[in-house]
């Protein structure tokens with residue numbers, strides 16, 4: 062899972078990033094409201110860990126922003142302010158859970174799993190964009206109602222974009238999400254270009270009405286019909 066930790070305590074970043082990284086999660090960091098909002102406007106996260114007391118404002122403003130933008134990300138508030146007000150207000154604003162500091166990492170990890178599982182069970186099991194849809198559990202792909210098969214990496218790339226319509230995806234972020242963290246040691250992205258070329262060709266041949274466009278200097282973006 063890809064997580065965003067919004068928190069100004071550096072020691073907590075080290076602890077959480079290290080522990081959740083070992084469990085196979087990718088943890089991105091933001092240390093204040095401004096950088097968190099920047100990241101949230103550019104990237105998708107499966108789960109957001111949100112501190113309330115931030116140096117440039119309240120984490121509740123980030124919650125309001127996410128609610129306005131109808132974000133599907135799961136949100137867990139992690140706050141030292143153990144006041145009932147914050148908790149109630151946070152949950153009213155759409156947070157999925159609340160964990161008071163200090164907490165054990167194993168507790169945080171369990172809450173993340175539970176929040177994500179809950180949202181997957183309650184959520185729509187089909188991801189769609191234009192005439193393209195993917196069944197979440199079976200990973201079957203349909204274009205214009207007909208089942209289409211792709212190679213594994215092509216499928217993973219397509220699913221990644223369908224889950225993030227309209228987001229500009231940096232090619233290094235895409236590479237890390239599909240091929241794994243070790244990929245940042247690679248100095249060119251020829252393998253991304255090659256897979257993308259094959260995927261686009263297959264989408265066109267199958268009559269897809271969506272398009273994965275290059276965004277010059279950044280990466281790619283899924284364009285809806």
Ligand code: CA
Nearest residue numbers: 069112114115
């Ligand atoms: Ca804080």
